[in-house]
Amino acid sequence: MDIAHAILLGIIQGLAEFLPISSSAHLVLLEHYLGVQEAGLTFDILLHVGTLVALIAYFWQDWQGMAAALWRPGRHNRFERRLFWYLVIATLPGAAAGYFLEKQAETIFRTPTRIAVLLAVLGILLYLADRVARHQRRLPGITLKDAVLVGCAQALAIMPGVSRSGSTMTMGLFLGLTRETAARFSFLMSAPIIFGAGVHQGLKLLKSGANNFLTLPYVLGFLAAIVSSYLTIRYLLRFLQRHTFIIFVLYRLLLAFVVLGLEYYQVGPK
Template identity: 45%
Template sequence: MTFFEAVFLGVLQGATEYLPVSSSGHLILAEHLLGLPDIPLVFDVMLHIGTLFAVFVYFQKDWLSMTSSLFYFKWGKRDDDKDDDKRDKNLYRRLPVCLMLGTIPGGLGGLVFSRYAETVFRSPWIVVFMLLTVAFLLALAERFSGMEREFSNIGLKDALIIGCSQALAIVPGVSRSGITMGTAMLLGLKREAAARFSFLLSAPIIAGSGLYEGFKLLRQQGLGAFSPDFVWGPLAAAVSGYLAVSFLMRYVARHTFYPFVYYRIIVSLFVAIILIK
């Protein structure tokens, strides 16, 4: 893999990871349609680690508030508590538990189906099918969900259901952000709340898979397995990922997900036509 291929894949990963269009699906399609070399799973994981930094930086206030609430929050109402402050503390005390609970299904799914992610699931036809499936999910959420609930209303039941949907993201073409945001919207969350929780929920599972694959590679091949591509690719993914998160959070404040629905349908049909020929 050349420097330019690594950077191109990093930009592609970062730009599509947080948009509901499937980053893994686009990477596989890039392999098949552009003649790029096969992307090792560990490099794919390292690209995800790059995008992880984007979430940490963009949502740094949320991470800091969760951390501080774990240490300074006190149960029960005090006379000098302001209602807004107490509500914020309750949210950030509950949120880490929601993220941990929502991560469990994805972690179990990764352990059980990781070998299929490297082989069977990498078929471009599977990507085509899942692009269409999640497009339908997003359209369904836009059409029938009330989307009236705020981010502060997220509970453990919501986290578990959204987490179960995240487990399906191991299949290329699904899109971690697409399926979790669509599920959150079907549960009644507003678009901004759905996107925010989706991005926060992605952090533990990406960090866990990155550490697992990194240690596995070190144990098998040592430091020599990490080429310069493992620096430039993830760095490009971090920058483009931050820009994608920033864009989407501003976008969902005023617009629907229908453009992404149409994009997924167009890409899937375009790829299907090429594959048939």
């Protein structure tokens, strides 16, 4: 893999992982239509570790607060302690889906037509949640019910085209969270699922004996994933303080339309 290819994939991972547009869909479509090959297990793990580093760095105070609440519980940090356990609970459905549906996620879920349909369907749901829900509740108002439902929504992201951030933010909006709160909770709950996936894939990597993760392209791709992830988190949270999700809805629908058009002209009637 050359340097430009590695950096491109790192940037795509950082952008699409946190924007509600589906990172896995973009990687599959780039490979299918443009021949941009995925770089394999080692590089995939590095990119996800890069996004995890960005999450830890940006939300460092939140993680510190939750750690302190667990280490020295008290009345003043009940919210942080409760938030930690809600994040754990919200991770369980996604972890179960990843464990039981891993093979399907790598095969039948990755066809362009299915991806296009899911892009459109989740785009419409995001639009409805953004338009009709009451965006009033903030992070301290998150409940156990919210954590369970948003966690179930995260499990749907096993299918490329759904988008982990898109499904969790949509559910958060339907539950009445503000746009920024829905995004913040989505980002926080992505850390354990990314960490778990990294450990799972890392064990596979150890068994394979691969040791090519210190090459220059891999290192630069890793750094690109960190920088693009951090900037995406930062600016999306600011963007959602004053704007709606409509730009992402339109992007999903446009991409779905393009993919369906490409598929029609490739495999449809001439």
